[in-house]
Amino acid sequence: MAQKRRSIWVFGDYRNYFQNRVTLQLLSRATDLAEKIDAEVCATVFGHEVDEWVGEYIAHGAAKVYVCDNPGLKFYSTDIYVALMERIVRQYGPEIILVGATSFGREFTPRLAKRLKTGLTADCVGLDIDDAGLLVQTAPAFGGNLLTRIVTPEKRPQMATVRPGVFQEIPHNYQATGEIVNVPLSGDLPKDRVRLISSERQASREQKLGEAPVVVCGGRGMGSKTRFKNLFELARVLGGEVGATRPVVYAKWADEDALVGQADRHISPKVLFSFGVSGAIQHTAGIKNTGFIIAVNKNPNAAMMKMADVAIVADAGQVCTALIRELKKRIRT
Protein backbone atom coordinates (compact mmCIF):
# COMPACT_ATOMS: atom_id res chain seq x y z
CA MET A 1 0.00 0.00 0.00
CA ALA A 2 1.21 3.45 -0.81
CA GLN A 3 2.41 5.47 2.13
CA LYS A 4 -0.45 7.31 3.78
CA ARG A 5 -0.27 11.01 3.33
CA ARG A 6 -1.43 13.09 6.24
CA SER A 7 -4.97 14.39 5.99
CA ILE A 8 -7.21 17.04 7.51
CA TRP A 9 -10.87 16.07 7.62
CA VAL A 10 -13.88 18.35 7.71
CA PHE A 11 -17.20 16.89 8.81
CA GLY A 12 -19.83 17.66 6.19
CA ASP A 13 -22.67 19.34 8.08
CA TYR A 14 -25.11 20.12 5.30
CA ARG A 15 -28.35 20.60 7.27
CA ASN A 16 -29.48 24.26 6.93
CA TYR A 17 -26.96 24.52 4.10
CA PHE A 18 -27.99 27.93 2.88
CA GLN A 19 -27.86 29.64 6.25
CA ASN A 20 -25.00 27.68 7.67
CA ARG A 21 -21.80 27.74 5.64
CA VAL A 22 -19.52 26.50 8.38
CA THR A 23 -18.46 23.36 6.50
CA LEU A 24 -17.31 25.48 3.56
CA GLN A 25 -15.55 27.89 5.91
CA LEU A 26 -13.72 24.95 7.48
CA LEU A 27 -12.71 23.54 4.10
CA SER A 28 -11.17 26.91 3.36
CA ARG A 29 -9.25 27.06 6.64
CA ALA A 30 -8.24 23.38 6.30
CA THR A 31 -6.74 24.22 2.91
CA ASP A 32 -4.48 26.85 4.53
CA LEU A 33 -3.52 24.52 7.38
CA ALA A 34 -2.89 21.61 5.01
CA GLU A 35 -0.23 23.58 3.18
CA LYS A 36 1.71 23.99 6.40
CA ILE A 37 1.79 20.27 7.25
CA ASP A 38 1.71 18.91 3.70
CA ALA A 39 -1.67 17.28 4.13
CA GLU A 40 -4.68 16.54 2.00
CA VAL A 41 -8.07 18.14 2.71
CA CYS A 42 -10.90 15.62 2.95
CA ALA A 43 -14.60 15.92 3.75
CA THR A 44 -17.03 13.32 5.07
CA VAL A 45 -20.67 13.16 4.05
CA PHE A 46 -23.18 10.90 5.80
CA GLY A 47 -26.77 10.84 4.59
CA HIS A 48 -29.01 9.75 1.77
CA GLU A 49 -28.87 11.08 -1.78
CA VAL A 50 -26.04 13.40 -0.93
CA ASP A 51 -24.37 13.92 -4.33
CA GLU A 52 -25.21 17.61 -4.20
CA TRP A 53 -23.17 18.15 -1.03
CA VAL A 54 -20.29 15.98 -2.24
CA GLY A 55 -20.04 18.19 -5.33
CA GLU A 56 -20.24 21.35 -3.24
CA TYR A 57 -17.43 20.25 -0.94
CA ILE A 58 -15.16 19.40 -3.86
CA ALA A 59 -15.92 22.77 -5.46
CA HIS A 60 -15.00 24.43 -2.16
CA GLY A 61 -11.65 22.74 -1.63
CA ALA A 62 -12.00 19.06 -0.65
CA ALA A 63 -9.54 16.82 -2.53
CA LYS A 64 -11.30 13.70 -1.31
CA VAL A 65 -14.77 13.00 0.06
CA TYR A 66 -15.68 9.93 2.12
CA VAL A 67 -19.33 9.18 1.50
CA CYS A 68 -21.73 6.99 3.48
CA ASP A 69 -25.00 6.94 1.56
CA ASN A 70 -27.92 4.96 2.93
CA PRO A 71 -31.66 5.61 3.46
CA GLY A 72 -31.10 4.92 7.17
CA LEU A 73 -28.80 7.95 7.35
CA LYS A 74 -31.41 10.41 6.21
CA PHE A 75 -31.69 12.05 9.61
CA TYR A 76 -28.71 13.16 11.66
CA SER A 77 -28.03 10.68 14.45
CA THR A 78 -25.30 10.96 17.05
CA ASP A 79 -25.12 7.22 17.77
CA ILE A 80 -24.95 6.16 14.13
CA TYR A 81 -22.66 8.93 12.93
CA VAL A 82 -20.21 8.36 15.79
CA ALA A 83 -20.01 4.64 14.99
CA LEU A 84 -19.49 5.22 11.27
CA MET A 85 -17.00 8.00 11.79
CA GLU A 86 -15.05 5.89 14.29
CA ARG A 87 -14.81 3.13 11.72
CA ILE A 88 -13.38 5.30 8.93
CA VAL A 89 -11.14 7.33 11.23
CA ARG A 90 -9.53 4.11 12.45
CA GLN A 91 -9.13 2.96 8.87
CA TYR A 92 -7.65 6.13 7.37
CA GLY A 93 -6.08 7.87 10.38
CA PRO A 94 -6.61 11.59 9.78
CA GLU A 95 -4.25 13.99 11.55
CA ILE A 96 -6.96 16.58 12.27
CA ILE A 97 -10.79 16.56 12.30
CA LEU A 98 -12.71 19.84 12.17
CA VAL A 99 -16.45 20.05 12.83
CA GLY A 100 -18.72 23.10 12.73
CA ALA A 101 -19.96 24.12 16.18
CA THR A 102 -23.61 23.73 15.22
CA SER A 103 -26.06 22.14 17.67
CA PHE A 104 -25.36 18.79 16.05
CA GLY A 105 -21.59 19.33 15.87
CA ARG A 106 -21.46 20.16 19.56
CA GLU A 107 -23.44 17.04 20.46
CA PHE A 108 -21.78 14.57 18.08
CA THR A 109 -18.11 15.57 18.29
CA PRO A 110 -17.60 15.16 22.07
CA ARG A 111 -18.83 11.56 21.87
CA LEU A 112 -16.63 10.90 18.84
CA ALA A 113 -13.53 12.32 20.56
CA LYS A 114 -14.28 10.22 23.63
CA ARG A 115 -14.71 7.10 21.51
CA LEU A 116 -11.34 7.81 19.88
CA LYS A 117 -9.81 8.72 23.28
CA THR A 118 -8.41 11.97 21.95
CA GLY A 119 -8.58 15.67 22.79
CA LEU A 120 -11.26 18.06 21.60
CA THR A 121 -11.44 21.85 21.82
CA ALA A 122 -14.88 23.44 21.76
CA ASP A 123 -16.23 26.32 19.72
CA CYS A 124 -12.88 27.54 18.39
CA VAL A 125 -12.49 31.05 17.01
CA GLY A 126 -8.99 30.48 15.63
CA LEU A 127 -6.95 27.59 14.18
CA ASP A 128 -3.27 27.57 13.28
CA ILE A 129 -0.24 25.30 13.04
CA ASP A 130 2.73 25.87 15.38
CA ASP A 131 6.43 25.24 14.72
CA ALA A 132 6.12 21.65 15.89
CA GLY A 133 3.32 21.06 13.39
CA LEU A 134 0.61 20.91 16.07
CA LEU A 135 -2.86 22.34 15.58
CA VAL A 136 -3.19 25.41 17.82
CA GLN A 137 -6.85 25.86 18.71
CA THR A 138 -8.07 29.18 20.10
CA ALA A 139 -11.22 28.85 22.17
CA PRO A 140 -13.20 31.42 24.15
CA ALA A 141 -13.83 31.13 27.89
CA PHE A 142 -15.83 33.25 30.33
CA GLY A 143 -18.22 34.53 27.72
CA GLY A 144 -15.42 35.49 25.37
CA ASN A 145 -13.63 37.62 27.96
CA LEU A 146 -10.66 35.30 27.74
CA LEU A 147 -9.22 33.29 24.90
CA THR A 148 -7.33 30.07 25.47
CA ARG A 149 -4.87 28.45 23.08
CA ILE A 150 -4.98 24.69 23.29
CA VAL A 151 -3.01 21.87 21.67
CA THR A 152 -3.34 18.08 21.69
CA PRO A 153 0.34 17.08 21.83
CA GLU A 154 0.17 13.29 21.50
CA LYS A 155 -3.27 11.86 20.87
CA ARG A 156 -4.57 11.67 17.33
CA PRO A 157 -6.58 12.88 15.60
CA GLN A 158 -6.47 16.46 16.88
CA MET A 159 -10.08 17.58 17.03
CA ALA A 160 -11.91 20.90 17.20
CA THR A 161 -15.40 22.25 16.81
CA VAL A 162 -15.33 25.69 15.22
CA ARG A 163 -17.76 28.53 15.56
CA PRO A 164 -19.60 29.38 12.33
CA GLY A 165 -18.60 32.65 10.70
CA VAL A 166 -15.00 32.73 11.84
CA PHE A 167 -13.42 31.84 8.49
CA GLN A 168 -14.25 32.90 4.95
CA GLU A 169 -15.18 30.21 2.45
CA ILE A 170 -13.21 29.83 -0.80
CA PRO A 171 -15.30 30.82 -3.84
CA HIS A 172 -17.08 27.96 -5.60
CA ASN A 173 -14.83 26.41 -8.27
CA TYR A 174 -16.72 24.34 -10.86
CA GLN A 175 -13.47 23.06 -12.36
CA ALA A 176 -12.25 21.51 -9.11
CA THR A 177 -11.97 17.75 -9.12
CA GLY A 178 -11.81 15.39 -6.20
CA GLU A 179 -11.78 11.74 -5.37
CA ILE A 180 -14.99 10.20 -4.02
CA VAL A 181 -14.57 7.27 -1.66
CA ASN A 182 -17.80 5.37 -1.17
CA VAL A 183 -17.55 3.78 2.24
CA PRO A 184 -19.05 0.28 2.11
CA LEU A 185 -21.76 -0.20 4.74
CA SER A 186 -21.52 -3.89 5.35
CA GLY A 187 -24.62 -5.36 6.95
CA ASP A 188 -26.87 -3.37 9.25
CA LEU A 189 -26.27 0.22 10.22
CA PRO A 190 -25.06 0.81 13.76
CA LYS A 191 -27.89 0.94 16.29
CA ASP A 192 -29.48 4.23 17.32
CA ARG A 193 -30.55 4.34 20.95
CA VAL A 194 -32.37 7.64 20.46
CA ARG A 195 -35.65 7.47 18.54
CA LEU A 196 -36.67 10.42 16.42
CA ILE A 197 -40.44 10.85 16.86
CA SER A 198 -40.79 14.06 14.90
CA SER A 199 -38.61 16.77 13.44
CA GLU A 200 -39.90 19.96 11.93
CA ARG A 201 -37.95 22.81 10.52
CA GLN A 202 -38.69 26.01 12.37
CA ALA A 203 -38.35 29.55 11.32
CA SER A 204 -35.40 30.99 13.19
CA ARG A 205 -36.51 31.45 16.72
CA GLU A 206 -37.07 35.02 17.72
CA GLN A 207 -33.94 36.22 19.40
CA LYS A 208 -34.13 37.79 22.74
CA LEU A 209 -32.22 41.00 23.12
CA GLY A 210 -30.08 39.58 25.91
CA GLU A 211 -28.81 36.75 23.73
CA ALA A 212 -28.70 38.52 20.37
CA PRO A 213 -25.25 38.42 18.76
CA VAL A 214 -25.91 41.71 16.97
CA VAL A 215 -27.54 44.69 18.70
CA VAL A 216 -28.34 48.14 17.38
CA CYS A 217 -28.82 50.50 20.30
CA GLY A 218 -30.21 54.02 20.12
CA GLY A 219 -30.19 56.97 22.50
CA ARG A 220 -31.60 60.47 22.58
CA GLY A 221 -29.02 61.53 19.99
CA MET A 222 -31.15 59.88 17.30
CA GLY A 223 -33.22 63.07 17.50
CA SER A 224 -36.80 61.93 16.96
CA LYS A 225 -39.12 58.96 17.04
CA THR A 226 -39.25 58.90 13.25
CA ARG A 227 -35.49 58.75 12.92
CA PHE A 228 -35.29 56.18 15.72
CA LYS A 229 -37.46 53.87 13.61
CA ASN A 230 -34.62 53.61 11.10
CA LEU A 231 -32.72 51.60 13.69
CA PHE A 232 -35.27 48.80 13.30
CA GLU A 233 -34.53 48.68 9.59
CA LEU A 234 -30.79 48.63 10.27
CA ALA A 235 -31.28 45.81 12.79
CA ARG A 236 -33.32 43.87 10.25
CA VAL A 237 -30.57 44.20 7.63
CA LEU A 238 -27.91 43.17 10.13
CA GLY A 239 -29.97 40.30 11.52
CA GLY A 240 -29.93 41.88 14.98
CA GLU A 241 -32.15 43.31 17.71
CA VAL A 242 -32.85 46.88 18.79
CA GLY A 243 -31.96 48.16 22.23
CA ALA A 244 -32.66 51.56 23.74
CA THR A 245 -31.55 53.84 26.57
CA ARG A 246 -33.85 54.96 29.37
CA PRO A 247 -34.58 58.49 28.03
CA VAL A 248 -35.67 56.92 24.74
CA VAL A 249 -38.01 54.51 26.49
CA TYR A 250 -39.45 57.39 28.58
CA ALA A 251 -40.04 59.33 25.37
CA LYS A 252 -41.86 56.26 23.99
CA TRP A 253 -39.61 55.96 20.94
CA ALA A 254 -39.06 52.33 21.98
CA ASP A 255 -40.83 49.78 24.16
CA GLU A 256 -39.81 49.07 27.71
CA ASP A 257 -38.51 45.60 26.77
CA ALA A 258 -35.85 47.21 24.56
CA LEU A 259 -34.29 48.93 27.56
CA VAL A 260 -30.62 48.13 28.10
CA GLY A 261 -28.81 48.74 31.34
CA GLN A 262 -31.13 48.46 34.28
CA ALA A 263 -30.91 45.55 36.69
CA ASP A 264 -30.84 42.31 34.71
CA ARG A 265 -31.09 44.07 31.39
CA HIS A 266 -27.63 43.16 30.23
CA ILE A 267 -26.69 42.41 26.67
CA SER A 268 -23.55 40.69 25.40
CA PRO A 269 -23.59 40.90 21.62
CA LYS A 270 -20.59 40.13 19.47
CA VAL A 271 -21.09 43.49 17.85
CA LEU A 272 -22.94 46.57 19.07
CA PHE A 273 -23.89 49.53 16.90
CA SER A 274 -24.55 52.42 19.26
CA PHE A 275 -26.30 55.53 17.92
CA GLY A 276 -26.55 58.79 19.80
CA VAL A 277 -25.92 57.18 23.18
CA SER A 278 -24.00 59.29 25.68
CA GLY A 279 -22.98 56.36 27.82
CA ALA A 280 -24.47 56.88 31.28
CA ILE A 281 -23.13 54.39 33.78
CA GLN A 282 -26.42 52.45 34.03
CA HIS A 283 -26.23 51.87 30.32
CA THR A 284 -22.54 51.03 30.02
CA ALA A 285 -22.79 48.56 32.92
CA GLY A 286 -25.32 46.66 30.85
CA ILE A 287 -23.05 46.31 27.83
CA LYS A 288 -19.71 45.49 29.41
CA ASN A 289 -19.55 42.02 27.87
CA THR A 290 -19.92 43.30 24.34
CA GLY A 291 -17.40 42.29 21.68
CA PHE A 292 -16.91 44.91 18.98
CA ILE A 293 -18.44 48.36 19.53
CA ILE A 294 -19.14 50.93 16.83
CA ALA A 295 -20.44 54.17 18.36
CA VAL A 296 -21.84 57.19 16.57
CA ASN A 297 -22.21 60.52 18.32
CA LYS A 298 -21.76 64.20 17.50
CA ASN A 299 -19.86 64.57 20.75
CA PRO A 300 -16.44 62.86 20.49
CA ASN A 301 -16.04 63.06 24.27
CA ALA A 302 -19.16 61.05 25.14
CA ALA A 303 -18.33 58.09 27.42
CA MET A 304 -19.81 55.71 24.87
CA MET A 305 -17.36 56.99 22.23
CA LYS A 306 -14.37 56.42 24.53
CA MET A 307 -15.22 52.74 25.04
CA ALA A 308 -15.84 52.03 21.35
CA ASP A 309 -13.58 50.14 18.96
CA VAL A 310 -14.65 52.55 16.26
CA ALA A 311 -15.97 55.99 17.26
CA ILE A 312 -17.74 57.87 14.49
CA VAL A 313 -18.05 61.61 15.08
CA ALA A 314 -21.18 62.54 13.11
CA ASP A 315 -24.95 62.83 13.26
CA ALA A 316 -26.33 59.46 14.40
CA GLY A 317 -29.45 59.58 12.25
CA GLN A 318 -27.52 60.35 9.05
CA VAL A 319 -24.95 57.64 9.66
CA CYS A 320 -27.75 55.15 10.32
CA THR A 321 -29.34 55.92 6.96
CA ALA A 322 -25.99 55.75 5.13
CA LEU A 323 -25.20 52.46 6.83
CA ILE A 324 -28.51 50.87 5.78
CA ARG A 325 -27.89 51.94 2.18
CA GLU A 326 -24.32 50.61 2.10
CA LEU A 327 -25.24 47.29 3.76
CA LYS A 328 -28.03 46.66 1.29
CA LYS A 329 -25.52 47.13 -1.52
CA ARG A 330 -23.05 44.73 0.01
CA ILE A 331 -25.22 41.94 1.39
CA ARG A 332 -26.14 39.65 -1.46
CA THR A 333 -29.18 37.52 -0.82
Next chain:
Amino acid sequence: MLKMIVCMKQVPMVSDLPWDPVTGTLTRDAAEGMMNPACKHALEAALMLKERHGGHITAMTMGPPMAEEILREAIALGADRCLMVSDPKMAGADTLATSFTLARAIEIFCPDFDLILCGCHTSDSETAQVGPQLAEELDIPSIAAVEDLDLRGNTLRIKRVSDNFLETLEMDTPGLVTVATGFFMPRYASMAGLQDAFREPGILTVGARDLGLGEDAVGLQGSATRIVDIFSPVAKKENIVLKGAPKKIVEELFERFDDTIGSLIRKDLKAVE
Protein backbone atom coordinates in the same frame (compact mmCIF):
# COMPACT_ATOMS: atom_id res chain seq x y z
CA MET B 1 -38.08 4.51 41.92
CA LEU B 2 -36.46 6.88 39.47
CA LYS B 3 -32.82 7.27 40.45
CA MET B 4 -31.28 10.46 39.16
CA ILE B 5 -27.81 11.94 39.28
CA VAL B 6 -27.30 15.64 38.71
CA CYS B 7 -23.72 16.50 37.81
CA MET B 8 -22.85 20.04 38.69
CA LYS B 9 -19.90 22.37 38.74
CA GLN B 10 -18.87 25.31 40.81
CA VAL B 11 -17.84 28.23 38.64
CA PRO B 12 -16.30 31.58 39.54
CA MET B 13 -18.77 34.37 40.08
CA VAL B 14 -16.72 37.07 38.41
CA SER B 15 -15.77 37.25 34.79
CA ASP B 16 -12.43 38.99 35.05
CA LEU B 17 -10.25 36.41 36.70
CA PRO B 18 -6.59 36.12 37.43
CA TRP B 19 -4.89 33.15 35.83
CA ASP B 20 -1.62 31.41 36.40
CA PRO B 21 0.62 32.26 33.43
CA VAL B 22 2.93 29.31 34.15
CA THR B 23 0.38 26.49 34.06
CA GLY B 24 -2.14 28.46 32.03
CA THR B 25 -4.92 27.51 34.41
CA LEU B 26 -7.19 29.85 36.29
CA THR B 27 -6.42 30.51 39.91
CA ARG B 28 -9.92 29.63 40.96
CA ASP B 29 -9.36 30.16 44.67
CA ALA B 30 -9.13 33.90 44.03
CA ALA B 31 -12.82 34.12 43.13
CA GLU B 32 -16.14 33.54 44.87
CA GLY B 33 -17.78 30.38 43.61
CA MET B 34 -21.36 29.70 42.64
CA MET B 35 -23.36 26.86 41.13
CA ASN B 36 -23.03 27.01 37.36
CA PRO B 37 -26.32 28.50 36.06
CA ALA B 38 -27.06 25.65 33.62
CA CYS B 39 -26.50 23.12 36.42
CA LYS B 40 -29.28 24.87 38.38
CA HIS B 41 -31.60 24.24 35.46
CA ALA B 42 -30.54 20.59 35.36
CA LEU B 43 -31.28 20.24 39.07
CA GLU B 44 -34.64 21.93 38.57
CA ALA B 45 -35.51 19.44 35.81
CA ALA B 46 -34.62 16.59 38.16
CA LEU B 47 -36.75 18.09 40.96
CA MET B 48 -39.65 18.44 38.53
CA LEU B 49 -39.38 14.75 37.58
CA LYS B 50 -39.15 13.79 41.24
CA GLU B 51 -42.29 15.77 42.06
CA ARG B 52 -44.18 14.11 39.22
CA HIS B 53 -42.99 10.55 39.50
CA GLY B 54 -41.21 10.26 42.83
CA GLY B 55 -37.53 9.53 42.84
CA HIS B 56 -34.16 10.03 44.39
CA ILE B 57 -31.59 12.65 43.43
CA THR B 58 -27.86 12.42 43.94
CA ALA B 59 -26.04 15.70 43.39
CA MET B 60 -22.42 15.21 42.48
CA THR B 61 -19.49 17.42 41.61
CA MET B 62 -15.81 17.16 40.92
CA GLY B 63 -13.72 20.06 42.11
CA PRO B 64 -11.69 21.59 44.93
CA PRO B 65 -13.00 21.24 48.51
CA MET B 66 -14.79 24.61 48.40
CA ALA B 67 -17.07 23.22 45.68
CA GLU B 68 -18.85 21.37 48.51
CA GLU B 69 -20.93 24.55 48.89
CA ILE B 70 -22.91 23.86 45.75
CA LEU B 71 -23.73 20.34 46.93
CA ARG B 72 -25.12 21.78 50.16
CA GLU B 73 -27.11 24.24 48.10
CA ALA B 74 -28.44 21.30 46.08
CA ILE B 75 -29.53 19.60 49.33
CA ALA B 76 -31.34 22.78 50.35
CA LEU B 77 -33.11 22.77 47.00
CA GLY B 78 -34.26 19.16 47.33
CA ALA B 79 -31.47 16.74 46.41
CA ASP B 80 -31.42 13.61 48.57
CA ARG B 81 -27.77 12.75 48.61
CA CYS B 82 -24.39 14.20 47.63
CA LEU B 83 -21.17 12.89 46.24
CA MET B 84 -18.03 14.99 46.15
CA VAL B 85 -15.15 13.88 43.94
CA SER B 86 -12.10 15.82 45.03
CA ASP B 87 -8.40 15.22 44.86
CA PRO B 88 -5.49 17.59 44.17
CA LYS B 89 -4.34 15.05 41.58
CA MET B 90 -7.51 15.75 39.60
CA ALA B 91 -6.61 19.39 39.00
CA GLY B 92 -6.21 20.57 35.42
CA ALA B 93 -8.46 17.85 33.96
CA ASP B 94 -9.79 18.40 30.46
CA THR B 95 -13.22 17.06 29.46
CA LEU B 96 -11.78 13.66 28.54
CA ALA B 97 -10.25 13.18 32.02
CA THR B 98 -13.24 14.77 33.80
CA SER B 99 -15.80 12.51 32.14
CA PHE B 100 -13.57 9.48 32.77
CA THR B 101 -13.30 10.30 36.48
CA LEU B 102 -17.02 11.05 36.89
CA ALA B 103 -17.90 7.78 35.18
CA ARG B 104 -15.72 5.75 37.56
CA ALA B 105 -17.29 7.50 40.58
CA ILE B 106 -20.79 6.81 39.26
CA GLU B 107 -20.00 3.14 38.60
CA ILE B 108 -18.83 2.69 42.19
CA PHE B 109 -21.14 4.97 44.18
CA CYS B 110 -24.38 5.15 42.16
CA PRO B 111 -24.27 2.26 39.68
CA ASP B 112 -28.04 1.71 39.44
CA PHE B 113 -28.99 5.16 38.14
CA ASP B 114 -31.79 5.69 35.61
CA LEU B 115 -31.03 9.22 34.46
CA ILE B 116 -28.07 11.58 34.61
CA LEU B 117 -28.76 15.29 34.16
CA CYS B 118 -26.08 17.86 33.41
CA GLY B 119 -26.24 21.54 32.58
CA CYS B 120 -25.86 22.16 28.86
CA HIS B 121 -22.62 24.08 29.38
CA THR B 122 -20.63 25.86 32.05
CA SER B 123 -20.16 29.60 32.25
CA ASP B 124 -16.40 29.33 32.66
CA SER B 125 -14.93 26.93 30.11
CA GLU B 126 -18.14 26.67 28.03
CA THR B 127 -17.20 23.43 26.25
CA ALA B 128 -20.57 21.61 26.59
CA GLN B 129 -18.51 18.44 26.23
CA VAL B 130 -18.53 16.75 29.63
CA GLY B 131 -22.18 15.61 29.45
CA PRO B 132 -21.98 13.80 26.09
CA GLN B 133 -18.52 12.42 26.96
CA LEU B 134 -19.75 11.08 30.30
CA ALA B 135 -22.56 9.28 28.45
CA GLU B 136 -20.05 7.86 25.99
CA GLU B 137 -17.79 6.71 28.82
CA LEU B 138 -20.75 4.96 30.50
CA ASP B 139 -21.96 3.65 27.13
CA ILE B 140 -25.48 5.09 27.52
CA PRO B 141 -27.48 7.24 25.09
CA SER B 142 -27.54 11.00 25.51
CA ILE B 143 -29.52 13.99 24.26
CA ALA B 144 -28.10 17.51 24.52
CA ALA B 145 -29.79 20.83 25.28
CA VAL B 146 -33.24 19.48 26.17
CA GLU B 147 -36.00 22.01 26.71
CA ASP B 148 -38.75 19.71 27.95
CA LEU B 149 -38.72 16.16 29.23
CA ASP B 150 -41.02 13.63 30.80
CA LEU B 151 -41.01 9.98 31.67
CA ARG B 152 -43.38 7.16 30.82
CA GLY B 153 -42.29 3.78 32.14
CA ASN B 154 -38.60 3.63 31.27
CA THR B 155 -38.95 5.89 28.30
CA LEU B 156 -37.90 9.50 28.35
CA ARG B 157 -39.64 11.79 25.91
CA ILE B 158 -37.75 14.93 25.08
CA LYS B 159 -38.32 18.12 23.16
CA ARG B 160 -35.57 20.39 22.02
CA VAL B 161 -34.52 22.64 19.17
CA SER B 162 -31.39 21.55 17.34
CA ASP B 163 -30.13 23.70 14.46
CA ASN B 164 -33.59 25.15 13.79
CA PHE B 165 -35.32 21.76 13.91
CA LEU B 166 -37.93 21.26 16.60
CA GLU B 167 -37.36 17.63 17.58
CA THR B 168 -39.32 15.19 19.67
CA LEU B 169 -37.07 12.33 20.73
CA GLU B 170 -37.33 9.24 22.89
CA MET B 171 -34.75 7.17 24.66
CA ASP B 172 -34.91 4.43 27.24
CA THR B 173 -33.26 4.65 30.63
CA PRO B 174 -30.51 4.60 31.65
CA GLY B 175 -29.59 7.72 29.72
CA LEU B 176 -28.13 11.17 30.04
CA VAL B 177 -29.53 14.57 29.16
CA THR B 178 -27.95 17.98 29.20
CA VAL B 179 -30.51 20.64 30.09
CA ALA B 180 -30.82 23.93 28.22
CA THR B 181 -31.17 27.12 30.22
CA GLY B 182 -34.40 29.07 30.15
CA PHE B 183 -36.99 26.28 30.30
CA PHE B 184 -36.84 24.98 33.86
CA MET B 185 -36.80 28.07 36.00
CA PRO B 186 -34.70 27.27 39.08
CA ARG B 187 -36.39 27.67 42.44
CA TYR B 188 -34.76 29.55 45.29
CA ALA B 189 -33.45 27.82 48.37
CA SER B 190 -35.01 29.10 51.58
CA MET B 191 -32.65 30.56 54.14
CA ALA B 192 -33.73 27.95 56.69
CA GLY B 193 -33.16 25.21 54.14
CA LEU B 194 -29.68 26.50 53.41
CA GLN B 195 -28.87 26.74 57.12
CA ASP B 196 -29.99 23.14 57.63
CA ALA B 197 -28.02 21.98 54.63
CA PHE B 198 -24.85 23.64 55.86
CA ARG B 199 -25.36 22.11 59.32
CA GLU B 200 -25.55 18.59 57.89
CA PRO B 201 -22.63 16.35 58.72
CA GLY B 202 -19.83 15.83 56.25
CA ILE B 203 -20.47 15.09 52.61
CA LEU B 204 -19.23 11.83 51.14
CA THR B 205 -15.93 12.81 49.52
CA VAL B 206 -13.89 10.47 47.38
CA GLY B 207 -10.44 10.82 45.81
CA ALA B 208 -8.48 9.08 43.07
CA ARG B 209 -7.47 6.24 45.34
CA ASP B 210 -11.12 5.51 46.33
CA LEU B 211 -11.90 5.23 42.63
CA GLY B 212 -8.95 2.92 42.04
CA LEU B 213 -7.38 5.44 39.69
CA GLY B 214 -3.67 6.14 39.33
CA GLU B 215 -2.21 9.60 38.97
CA ASP B 216 -1.74 9.16 35.25
CA ALA B 217 -5.46 8.56 34.67
CA VAL B 218 -6.81 11.76 36.21
CA GLY B 219 -6.25 15.51 36.16
CA LEU B 220 -3.73 17.08 33.84
CA GLN B 221 -1.87 13.78 33.38
CA GLY B 222 -5.02 12.03 32.23
CA SER B 223 -5.85 14.82 29.78
CA ALA B 224 -5.26 14.78 26.05
CA THR B 225 -5.20 18.55 25.64
CA ARG B 226 -2.76 21.10 26.96
CA ILE B 227 -3.32 24.80 27.45
CA VAL B 228 -0.62 26.82 25.69
CA ASP B 229 -1.70 30.18 27.07
CA ILE B 230 -4.67 32.29 28.07
CA PHE B 231 -5.04 35.88 27.07
CA SER B 232 -7.57 38.67 27.17
CA PRO B 233 -8.83 39.91 23.83
CA VAL B 234 -10.71 42.79 25.42
CA ALA B 235 -7.65 44.75 26.42
CA LYS B 236 -6.79 45.58 22.84
CA LYS B 237 -9.45 48.19 22.05
CA GLU B 238 -7.91 50.66 19.67
CA ASN B 239 -10.61 53.34 19.77
CA ILE B 240 -10.28 54.40 16.16
CA VAL B 241 -11.99 57.73 15.47
CA LEU B 242 -13.64 58.41 12.10
CA LYS B 243 -14.82 61.90 11.10
CA GLY B 244 -16.39 63.57 8.08
CA ALA B 245 -19.51 63.28 5.96
CA PRO B 246 -21.72 60.31 6.93
CA LYS B 247 -21.53 58.68 3.49
CA LYS B 248 -17.71 58.90 3.40
CA ILE B 249 -17.43 57.60 6.96
CA VAL B 250 -19.59 54.58 6.17
CA GLU B 251 -17.47 53.82 3.10
CA GLU B 252 -14.32 54.05 5.17
CA LEU B 253 -15.86 51.89 7.88
CA PHE B 254 -16.45 49.09 5.41
CA GLU B 255 -13.10 49.49 3.69
CA ARG B 256 -11.32 48.98 6.97
CA PHE B 257 -13.65 46.66 8.87
CA ASP B 258 -15.66 44.65 6.32
CA ASP B 259 -13.99 41.42 7.48
CA THR B 260 -14.40 42.14 11.17
CA ILE B 261 -18.02 43.24 10.98
CA GLY B 262 -18.85 40.62 8.34
CA SER B 263 -17.61 37.76 10.50
CA LEU B 264 -19.46 39.13 13.55
CA ILE B 265 -22.80 39.40 11.76
CA ARG B 266 -22.04 36.29 9.72
CA LYS B 267 -22.46 37.94 6.35
CA ASP B 268 -20.05 38.55 3.53
CA LEU B 269 -19.63 42.33 3.30
CA LYS B 270 -16.88 42.46 0.68
CA ALA B 271 -17.62 45.19 -1.86
CA VAL B 272 -19.38 43.86 -4.95
CA GLU B 273 -16.90 44.00 -7.80
